[in-house]
Amino acid sequence: xxxxxxxxxxxxxxxxxxxxxxxxxxxxxxxxxxxxxxxxxxxxxxxxxxxxxxxxxxxxxxxxxxxxxxxxxxxxxxxxxxxxxxxxxxxxxxxxxxxxxxxxxxxxxxxxxxxxxxxxxxxxxxxxxxxxxxxxxxxxxxxxxxxxxxxxxxxxxxxxxxxxxxxxxxxxxxxxxxxxxxxxxxxxxxxxxxxxxxxxxxxxxxxxxxxxxxxxxxxxxxxxxxxxxxxxxxxxxxxxxxxxxxxxxxxxxxxxxxxxxxxxxxxxxxxxxxxxxxxxxxxxxxxxxxxxxxxxxxxxxxxxxxxxxxxxxxxxxxxxxxxxxxxxxxxxxxxxx
Numbered sequence: 001x002x003x004x005x006x007x008x009x010x011x012x013x014x015x016x017x018x019x020x021x022x023x024x025x026x027x028x029x030x031x032x033x034x035x036x037x038x039x040x041x042x043x044x045x046x047x048x049x050x051x052x053x054x055x056x057x058x059x060x061x062x063x064x065x066x067x068x069x070x071x072x073x074x075x076x077x078x079x080x081x082x083x084x085x086x087x088x089x090x091x092x093x094x095x096x097x098x099x100x101x102x103x104x105x106x107x108x109x110x111x112x113x114x115x116x117x118x119x120x121x122x123x124x125x126x127x128x129x130x131x132x133x134x135x136x137x138x139x140x141x142x143x144x145x146x147x148x149x150x151x152x153x154x155x156x157x158x159x160x161x162x163x164x165x166x167x168x169x170x171x172x173x174x175x176x177x178x179x180x181x182x183x184x185x186x187x188x189x190x191x192x193x194x195x196x197x198x199x200x201x202x203x204x205x206x207x208x209x210x211x212x213x214x215x216x217x218x219x220x221x222x223x224x225x226x227x228x229x230x231x232x233x234x235x236x237x238x239x240x241x242x243x244x245x246x247x248x249x250x251x252x253x254x255x256x257x258x259x260x261x262x263x264x265x266x267x268x269x270x271x272x273x274x275x276x277x278x279x280x281x282x283x284x285x286x287x288x289x290x291x292x293x294x295x296x297x298x299x300x301x302x303x304x305x306x307x308x309x310x311x312x313x314x315x316x317x318x319x320x321x322x323x324x325x326x327x328x329x330x331x332x333x334x335x336x337x
Contacts, residue, residue, distance in 0.1 A: 006046035006128035010185050010226050010249065010270045012304035018334045019307035021047045021127075021272065027316040031323055041126055043327055047272075047307055048124055049230075049251070051132030051187050054104065054174055055112055058135075061100040062086065064146030084146045092145055092153040095163060097170040100144075109177040117183055130228070131178045132187030133171055137212055139191045140167040154200060161208040168212030172219075179219040185226045187251065188213065193233040195255050206241055214245040221246050228270065232312075236261055243269060253311040254292075258299055266303040273311040274300075276326075281310070281318045286325060293326075297333050308334065 009019035025032075025039045035042040065082040086092055104112070113131065121129040135143055141150050141164060154160045178186055190213075192198075198205060217227050229242050230251035239250055239261065249270030250261070254277045261271060274296040280288050300306040308330065314323065 002044075002046055003126055003128050006307070007184060009046065009305040009307050010128070010228070012268075012270065015305075015336065017336060018300050019046045019272075019305070020330070020334065021045050021049060021307055021309050022314055023049055023309065024313040024315055028314070028318075028320065028323065031320045034320065040124065044331075045127050047128040047185075048130065049187065050120065050130045051134040051189055052113065052116055053134050054109055054177075056101055056104060058101050058143065063143055064149070084149055086145055086149050089149065089152045092149055093156075093159045093163060095144065096166050097140065097144065098166065101170075103170070103173055106173075106177060109174070110180045113177055113183075114181045117181055128185060129183075130185045130187045131181060131183035131225075132189060132228075133174045133178070134189045136171050136188055136190035136216075137164050137167045137192070137209055139189060140171065142191065151199075157201075157204055157208075161204070164208060165212065168216060171212075172216040175216045176219045179223040179225060183225060185228060186220055187228045187230050188217070188247075189230045191232045193231060193235045193238075195233050195253075197234045197237065202237070205238060210238075210241050210245050213242065213247075217246040226270070228272065230272075239265065249305070251309075251311070256311075258296065262299045262302055266299075266306075268304070270305040270307065271300075271303055272307040272309055274308050276310045278310050278312045278314055278318060281314065281322050281326065284319065284322060286322070289322070289326060290329060293329060293333070301336055 005015050005017065005019050008015045020043070022043065022045065025043070028039065032039050040048065062085040064084045064086070117129060117131060145153065153163065192205070192209060220227055226248040227246055228249040228251055229247040232253060234255045235252070236256040243265065247269070249272060250265065251272040254273065254275050256273070258273065258275050265271060275292040276289060276296065277292065280292060296308070300308065
């Protein structure tokens with residue numbers, strides 16, 4: 001593992017091997033015991049996917065708990081949905097996250113983030129620790145309203161746009177604080193699409209959502225931070241738009257067209273992902289996993305900065321045997337020469 005490899009990948013500088021990270025490996029407790037230490041070190045991670053939404057507890061205001069399906073091996077993370085606190089769409093149109101949740105002082109937030117970053121980076125010296133914000137425009141609206149009420153509100157594009165603009169201003173406040181910290185890279189997470197692609201008209205993204213990204217990234221870009229944009233689902237049709245807003249890289253799932261992403265952005269942007277699908281890994285079909293890895297190797301070596309990851313996570317239902325075969329094959333083939 002090498003923090004330098006992670007930084008060099010983000011800055012598009014030459015590296016002897018591809019960068020590496022993974023997600024959800026904390027669920028693999030038996031594998032961690034077998035490895036005898038932190039998976040992040042044993043598997044040579046170069047970057048840790050980190051965001052931090054600050055000290056404000058949104059649950060003291062109105063949020064919509066949509067529940068949580070079983071993800072952990074023992075099902076301990078299962079949670080039933082609760083009733084949405086918004087009974088009428090007019091309540092959505094009137095909502096302001098600044099008024100509902102409040103904001104800390106700017107200097108206080110900068111100190112809070114800097115302290116968190118210094119402690120986390122010190123505890124993970126072999127990886128790049130990113131700053132970042134999770135509950136961005138669409139993700140923030142999802143957490144507040146839930147999907148049903150959000151989609152009802154989205155029927156009126158004009159009024160819904162004003163709601164999202166308020167979430168954009170709220171997020172920018174946090175981006176401004178991150179810009180004054182020592183981080184080198186910042187992840188903007190916003191689950192703005194579905195696996196099938198956009199759930200709103202593409203023009204709405206381009207006229208309303210993406211301009212909010214551009215504004216919130218201005219202080220980060222001015223401070224010299226690298227911005228990595230991350231979303232679940234399929235957003236490759238929007239990557240050019242997001243790049244024009246200032247994104248320096250993309251973190252994506254395998255539903256996106258990696259061939260086309262590499263063709264368009266392989267020399268100009270840091271790419272974090274692969275063709276490997278966790279569902280293939282969970283099925284135990286090693287030859288199919290190997291094929292997805294081989295296809296990714298040939299594309300990744302064309303890129304100036306490529307950080308390998310299973311973009312839709314490695315959940316607990318992927319066997320230890322599959323994990324070990326995957327990592328062994330990755331190590332054997334991740335060198336650039």
